[in-house]
Amino acid sequence: xRRAVVLLAALALGAAPLAAQPGDAGRQRHSPPTPTAxxxxxxxxxxxxxxxxxxxxxxMMRLAELLGALHHLRTVCQESDANQWRDRMAAxxxxxxxAPDRRDRLAGAFNASFRTWARxxxxxxxxxxxxxxxxxxxxxxxxxxxxSRYGP
Numbered sequence: 001x002r003r004a005v006v007l008l009a010a011l012a013l014g015a016a017p018l019a020a021q022p023g024d025a026g027r028q029r030h031s032p033p034t035p036t037a038x039x040x041x042x043x044x045x046x047x048x049x050x051x052x053x054x055x056x057x058x059x060m061m062r063l064a065e066l067l068g069a070l071h072h073l074r075t076v077c078q079e080s081d082a083n084q085w086r087d088r089m090a091a092x093x094x095x096x097x098x099a100p101d102r103r104d105r106l107a108g109a110f111n112a113s114f115r116t117w118a119r120x121x122x123x124x125x126x127x128x129x130x131x132x133x134x135x136x137x138x139x140x141x142x143x144x145x146x147x148s149r150y151g152p
Contacts, residue, residue: 051099051101051102053102054150055150056146056149056150057102059142059145059146060092060096060106060146061105061106061109062138062142063092063139063142063143063146064089064092064106064107064109064110064113065109065110065112065113066113066135066138066139066142067085067086067088067089067092067110067113067139068085068089068109068110068111068112068113068114068117069113069114069116069117069131069135070085070132070135070136070139071083071085071086071089071110071114072113072114072117072118072121073117073121073128073129073131073132073135074132076121076122076123076124076128077124077128077129077132078124079132086110089106089107089110092106093106093107117131
């Protein structure tokens, strides 16, 4: 019997720290939680589409339109640089080395602008000269902005 009392006392003393913990009264003791699996690594971003247009595509399309307009207006007004605008468009396409569909869009923007201005201006007028000056300024601004933002 003495052994039973000692055993009960030892059990009581061993359980005392567990009973003293707040909020644990009446709770059953569970085994420690098993470690959860590590979260999966983040998904790799998809590889960029090599045929996707560059982020400066809207500026390039506008530049193509401006070059088409300048090619017509400078020709109508018999300016010395009249033929260089088509050459600049060709150089731009060559430098970009676009996918065929993008190349067609750029050339199409140039040609559509040329045709639009050709319908409106068949002779050099003060308005044609004014438009030409505005387009020269806008062309310069776009070229400078794209170069400074996206590189050479």
